[in-house]
Amino acid sequence: MNVFFFGSLIEGTTTPGLQSDADSVISINNYNVIQDWSEWEYGKxxxxxxxxxxxxxxYCLLQVLRDDAPQSRVVETNDDSNRDRMGRKLLKNTMFDGLHDTVRNGPAHSFQGVPGIEDSDFVAALPCHLRPVQARHWLNQHREEHWPTSDMIQYCSYTRCFVVGVGKTGSANEIFEWRISTSFAERFLMFNLNITQIRCYVLMKMILKTFIKQRFPHSISSFMCKTVLLHCISYTRSDAWKENTLFTCLSLCLSRLYNCVQNEYCPHFFITQNNLMSGRFTPETKPLILETLRYVTERSERALLEIECDCFGSFLQSSLNGIEIYIPAHYIPTFIAWKMLENTALAISIHVKIMLRDVNNLSPRLAMQKLLTFISNHHIENFIFKNRKAYRLLSRYLFSTLGSILASSNINKQDKLAFKKALSCMLLGLDTDVASGKLKLASMFYCTGDNVRTELILKNIEECYDLSVVEPMCGCYSFEKSPRRDSFNRLCYESNEECTLLKYITAPCVCFIRCEINCCPLELQHEMFRSTQEDLAYRRRVDKWMDMSVVDSLPYFYFLQYKTYSRLGRQDDKQKALTYIARTIDVEPNLGHSETALNLLGQCMEEESHVEDAFKCYVRSLQIRGQNNSAKVHICKLLNKVINN
Structure with a gap:
């Protein structure tokens, strides 16, 4: 399968206040949607x-064909559920229903209502490599138009389409109809809009959210606004869309939208026979919607001042009153710079976690073989695409895990050659970021009892970890993050090399899989077995990281300091490290695994014989993550200890 991203976030036609979703389409490639028998493929x-x-x-119907010969698939005589009146076997558009942890909304499947997880949508689609007949009419209609240009039309004629699983509401074939999606061509046209056209579209969506969506949420969609905009651009001259004519252009689009609602007719831009507003309005709501649209069209100056989204109306009023609103010139470039670096760091973290969870339950030998295969495949792919930086970053994280597995497997065998190989692998993973690779190396030395070298590595981390700059990066799951530090943002803006900067100002979480268990401190090993049988019911497919020990770099760094100084008998340094663990949990807003840090702190408190403080840590941990949390085990052990003593 391939995943493609569409919608406002990709087009750059949204604002924070519009709260647009990231629309993704998952194209399932072992399906072959054809329009002619000559396109049939064996085995698909x-x-x-x-x-x-x-x-x-x-829309279209999809007749099921044989995969071994270009012939219709025979329908069993007792099966009428997938057969039309002509006896053809058809594919129902409900085939993707029941996907794990999702709610269906039209053709989209949504992850919704999971605490700490951002809602997200995706559409499962089947690829169609040739433009459907209905969409070909558009090409002929626009041959003589000034927009889209002939080059744009030619490009659109070669873009692929999708079919997605939703039928026309009220259709006799609703369960068998599949909607034809021209997302690629739409995205291409949106990429070719000028700034005035983009602003016009954004203002239409702001007006829609302020005046229509709250009262009539299922009436006019953003896609209808986009379609109206494209139609308006196609029948006006290109020089009409200038920055000083934005207000006129907006009025034109709003008038067109009003006419569409009045006539209940808004033709799809590419498939003009498809009326987007068919059956969209009830006799009760239509007059009210028209009245609202008449107001925003005829009194658009006042309507703009009433837009609450992004405080747009207030800003506009201030501007009209001669109040200058100062926005630093570097604000937008800085935002883009740190967002790019953050997304790069999180993408790498997510990619590494996917690889590690695939080998988590394998034997050490098989896990190492599979990781080496991953590295080899990435080397080939990135050599072809010349993306060597991405390959180096990913491979270094995997080499660090390889070394840790090798050391864990030989930790009790006193095999110096194996230990030397393990150390060589882990050294390759030291420069991925500020701390995670070094912390795995420190963990290995700690578990072998080499306190001197453990302390040496921890001192190096302390020197490199600038608390005023470095940001934690957790890609295990999605959660709402606080704004990044100003110094972090500034460095992102001043540097033009994300991959180099990653190793100085980012600290991903540290991850141990089960065959690394002997290189993982005992206190952290509990995280590998956090889920009871009951807890598993609260887990989703993407939660496989819960079968590993995962902890944020900074609290784990202080935990290792505490344990090492405890072994070395340095009481003052040990107490200082304990204080830092607690302070980090309280003041660092972007920790992805605060519950794990609290579990480690609680075990340190037990070691200090502070039973009540340990209990409070575990309770706080459960308040953050009520299920799939090893704090339950720690509480049971603590109560058992108290009762027996």
Missing amino acids: FNLLMIQNENVSPG
Whole structure:
């Protein structure tokens, strides 16, 4: 499968206040949607697209074909559920229903209502490599137009389409119809808009959210606004869309939108036979929507001042009153710079976690073989695409884990050669970021009892970890993050090399898989077994990281300091490290695993014989993550200890 991203976030046609979703389409490639028998492919799930007078415009039926011969698949005589009146076997558009942990909304599947997880949508789609017949009419209609240009039309004619699993509401074939999606061509046209056209679209969405969405949430969609905009651009001259004509252009689009609602007719830009507003309005709501649209069209100056989204109306009023609103010139470039670096760091973290969770339950030998295969495949792919920086970053994280597995497997065998190989691998992972690779190396020395070298590495981390700059980066799951530090943002803005900067100002979480268990401190090993049988019911597929020990770098660094200084008998340094663990949990807002840090702190408190403080740590941990949390085990052990003593 391939994943493609569409929508406002990709187009740059949104604002923070509009709260646009990241729209993703998952194209399932072992399906082959064809329009002619000559396109049939052996071994694939072939589907013949059917478009006739009985199918809603913009939709199609999918006839199931054989995968071993270009022939129709025979329908069993007792199976009428997937057969039409002509006896053809059709594919239902409900085939993706019941996907794990999702809620269906039209063609989209949503992850919703999971605490600490951002809601996200995706559409499962089947690829169609040739433009459907209904969309080809658009190419002929626009041959003589000034926009889109001939080059743009030619590009659109070669873009692929999708079919997505939703039928026309009220259609006789609703359960068998698949909607034709022209997302690639739409995205291409949006990429070719000028700044005035983009601003016009954003203002339309702001007006929609302020005046329509709250009262009539399922009436006019952002896609309808986009379609209206594209139609308006296509029948006006290009020189009409200038920065000093924004207000006029907005009025034009709002008037067109009003007419569409009044006539209940808004043709799809590419498949004009598809009326987007068919059956969209009830007799009760339509007059109210028209009244609202008449107000924003005829009194658009006042309507703009009433926009609450992003405080737009207030800013506009201040500007009209001659009040200068100062926005630093570097604000937007700085935002883009730190967001790019953050996304790069999180993408690498997520990619590494996916690889590690695939080998987590394997034997050490098989895990090492699979990791080496991962590294080898990445080397080949990145050599082809010349993206050597990405390869180096990913491979170094994996080499660090390879070394740790090798050391864990031989920790009790006194095999000096194996230990030397393990050390060589782990040294390759030291420069990935500020702390995580070094902390794994320090953990290995700590677990072998080499306190001197453990302390030496921890001192190096302390020198490199600038608390005023470095940001934790957790890619295990999605959660709402606080604004990054100003010094972090400034360095991102001043540097033009994200991959180099990653090793100086980012600290991903430290991860141990089960075959590294002997290189993982005992207190952290409990995290590998955090889920009871009951807890598993609260887990999703993406929660496989919970079978590993994962902890944020900074609190784990102070924990290792505490344990090392305890062994060395340095009481003052040990107490200082204990204080720092507690302070980090309280003041660092972007920790991804605060509950794990609290579990470590609680075990330190037990070691200090502070039973009540330890209990409070575990309770706080459970308040953060009520299920799949080893704090339950720690509380049971603590109560057992108290009762027996």
